[in-house]
Amino acid sequence: MANEFKNKAITSRDEDFAQWYTDLCKKAELMDYSDVKGFIIYRPYGYAIWEQIQSYLDKEFKRTGHQNVYMPSVIPESLFDKEKAHVEGFAPETLIATIGGGEEIKDRLIIRPTSECLFTDHYKNIINSYRDLPKLYNQWCSVVRWEKTTRPFLRGAEFLWQEGHTMHASEDEAREETIKMLNIYDQLGKDLLAIPFVKGKKTEKEKFAGALETYSIEALMHDGKGLQCGTSHYFGNEFSKAFGVQYIDKDGKLKNPHQTSWGVSTRLIGGIIMVHGDDNGLVLPPYVAPIQVVIVPIQMQKEGVAGKALEIKKLLENKNIRVKVDLSDKTPGWKFSEYEVKGVPIRIEVGPRDLANNVVTISKRNDGKKETYSIDGIENTVVGLLEKIHKEMYQKALDNLIENTKEAHSLEEIEAIVNKGGYAKVMWCGDEECENKVKELYQATSRCMPFEQIPIDDKCAICGKKAKYLILFAKAY
C-alpha cells in the first residue's frame, strides 16, 4: 500500500505505542488541542464517529423505553454533598464556578462531572406513587473532570458521553436494568465497533463512587493494555434515601425506589483506534466509519472517469452506504495515503483502463487486499465486502483477546503476563489486600470479575488462601 506520502509522519506502532496513538488522533484529524489542558476539540471526522455511536445507542435506548432529558450543567455544592461516598470520589477533580455576572456565588457551582445528584433531586419532585415508576431517563452531554494526566479520548478534562439514570420500584427490576444496559453496550461492540468486550463485575475497590455494584465492559488494546469502555451501576436505594425520594407502593407503604446509572463516552473512539489501527493510520470498522467507501478516480482528465465515479457513488448511496468521491486535483497517491490514514474501510479506484473492461479495483483497508470486480452489481459487492470486513476485524480482535488472556497461578505468572501485555486470568480470595498487592508490584489493576466464572484453581494466586472469584488483571489506560 502506498505509504510514501504523509503516513511517514506516523510513528511505528510497535516502536512507541503512545506516540503512535497521538499521531493518529492528530493526522486522521479526529481532534485538536485547545488552549486549556485536557479540553479537546472534536473535529468533524472524530465527531462523526461519535454521531454513529450516538445514533446506534439512541435507537436502542428508545427501543427499550428510555426517554432523553437535559439536566443543568452545574450542580450546587450543597446538593453535591448529599451522598457521602459519591462526593468523596469526585470532589478532588471538580471544576468550580465561583463568579456569576461579576458577583461571588454563595452556593458555589460544580461543573457536572456526572449527574446522579441532579437526576435524583429531580426524581424526588416527580415520583410519588408506584404508578410513576419506572423512570427511565438518559441524557447526551459533556462532563468535566479536572484530571491531572490527560490523553485525547482516553482521559479528558471534558468528554462527551451519555448517562442513563433510572428509578425502579423493585430491586429485581433495577438489577435487571443494570445488566440490560450493559448488554446493549456489549452488542454495540459486536454490531458497530468490531470490539469483543469482556463483561463482568468490578471489585469493591474499583466500583463507582456511591454505587453498590458496578459492572463494566472491558476491552484489550493492541499493546496488551486494558481499557474500561463502559459501566453500568446498581445503587440500591442509597441515593434515594440521601435525597429523600419516596413513593407510595401498592400496599400503601412509603418506600425508596431502587436506582441505576450507566454510561459510555467518547473514550470508545480511543478504543477503536487502539484495537484496530495500524502503522498506516486508522482502520475503522465499516459500520462506525463516517466514510465507508472512498472512490478515487485515476487519470481523472480522461473521458468518462469522473462521471463513472459519480455514477457508482449514486448506486452505493441507494444502498445507504456512506460514500465520498474525491475529485480534488491532488494525485491519486496523495489520496490513497489520506484515506488510509483516515481508515476508510473500502477504496474503489476508477480508471480508464478498468472502465474499458467494465471493472473497478477495490482495496480493503483492514488487510490491504486488492481485487478487481465487475461494475455490474457493484452495490451488492460492496454491501458484501463491508460485512466481510466487519467480521474479519471482529475476529482479529477476538483472536487477540483470546491469545492474550492467560491463566496465572502465582504472582510471578501474573507479572509475566501483565508485563508482556494481556489479561492475567487469576483466582482471587476476594481480599482487597491481594488486589492492592498486584497494583503496587506491577501497576496492574483488577479489570473485572467476568460473568463467566469457571474456576481454574482453588487457591488465591496471590496469597494462597481459598479462592472465591475468577478475576482479570491488566495494565490499563
Place this chain on the structure above:
Amino acid sequence: MANEFKNKAITSRDEDFAQWYTDLCKKAELMDYSDVKGFIIYRPYGYAIWEQIQSYLDKEFKRTGHQNVYMPSVIPESLFDKEKAHVEGFAPETLIATIGGGEEIKDRLIIRPTSECLFTDHYKNIINSYRDLPKLYNQWCSVVRWEKTTRPFLRGAEFLWQEGHTMHASEDEAREETIKMLNIYDQLGKDLLAIPFVKGKKTEKEKFAGALETYSIEALMHDGKGLQCGTSHYFGNEFSKAFGVQYIDKDGKLKNPHQTSWGVSTRLIGGIIMVHGDDNGLVLPPYVAPIQVVIVPIQMQKEGVAGKALEIKKLLENKNIRVKVDLSDKTPGWKFSEYEVKGVPIRIEVGPRDLANNVVTISKRNDGKKETYSIDGIENTVVGLLEKIHKEMYQKALDNLIENTKEAHSLEEIEAIVNKGGYAKVMWCGDEECENKVKELYQATSRCMPFEQIPIDDKCAICGKKAKYLILFAKAY
C-alpha cells in the same frame, strides 16, 4: 372539550398571559426548575420537541455542506478578551470557573456563552490556504449566560442551541451564507413550527456584539409581543484579524477570511407555546409534536377495543406517524384532558359502539372539531388531517401577524400599537436617538428592518426628518 379535570389549574390566557405561560410549561411537563436560578430541567416531553427541531435542522445543515464539531465548554479569559466589541457585550453575564482540582486557576475559565472565540482560534490552526476554505462548522451544545431575569425557554442562565461558525475566502460568499442560513430558519418555521417569521436586519443598536451585521427571524406571540427566534451574523474579517487567521489566496497574497455565525435555541419552544397555545394547554404543530396522535380506548374492558386501538396504532406507525395508545386504567375524561394539555394534534377515540360501525371518532386539538371516520384507510385519513392541521395553524398565526402589524406615522400611533400589542410598522431616519426614544417612552424595541422595504412615508415617524428605512417596533420578550 373536556376541561373539567386538570386543565382547571391553567390560568386563563387572556387574564394573565405570563402566568398562563408558566402554567403550560409546568403542566404540560415540558420542564422543571432546578436548584439554580435560570438552569432548567428539560423534561422528556420538552426535550422531545427539541429533538424534532434538531433532527430537521441537522439534516438541512448537512445537506448544505456543514459539518458538526464539538468545542470545549470553557474559554480562557485571555482568549475571550481578544475581540473588544464581543467581550464588552458578553462580559457582564459570564459564569466564571476559578477552581480546578482544589487549586486556583490562573487563566480563569468562562463557561461558554457563545463560541466565536473558540472557533476562530481553532480556524487559525487549520486554515492555511484558499484550498482550506470554506470551513462550514456547526455544534449542538448548551451555553451559559448569567441573566438576572430568567423565564423557561425564553431567557435562561443555560439553554440548548446550535451555533454555526463558518469561514469564507470572499465577502460575497460569507454574506450569501449569512442569508442562506437565515432562510433555513425561516423554512423551519414554515415546515415544522407553523410560525410565520418576519426576516430582516437588526439595527446597529440591536446587533450581536462583535458582528458587522445581524439578521433575524422575528415572530409575533399571541399577546402581541415580539420574540426574536433566531439570528445570523456577518462578521467581515474582524475576528479573523483579532485572532490572526490568515490564508494564502490563489494570487499568493496573505488574507483574512470572512466569517459568519448563526444560531437558534430552545427559545423556539417558548415561541411554539406562545403562538399556538390556548386555555386548555399546548397546541403543538403536527410535525414538531413528539406524539402526533393519541388513541384513547373507550370502555376498554369491552372485547376488541384495546386490540383495535393497537391495530390502528400499527397502521399509523407504518406511515411514520408518532402514535401513543393510552391503555392505562385512568378514565377517558382524564386522558382527554391530559393530551389536551400536552397539545397532541389528533385524538382518536376507539369505542365499542363506533367499532360496531367500523368507525372511530377523531378530534383535532387546534380547533376542537370532532368527526367520525371509517377505519378503512384510517392511515391516509390521519396523514391528510395532520397536513390540514399544520396548514390551519400556520394560517391562523399568519392572520394574527398580518392583523397586528399596523402602520404608524407618529409617536402617538406607535404608542397605541405597541401598547395594544403588535408590530408598529414605521419609517425611520436611521438615527439611534429615535430608536432610543421609542424604547424609553414605550418600552418597545426595534425588532428588525424587514427585507421587504416598501416605504409607507417619506418622513421619520419619530423625528420627522427624511426617512431611510422601514422598521418594526414592538414590546418583546
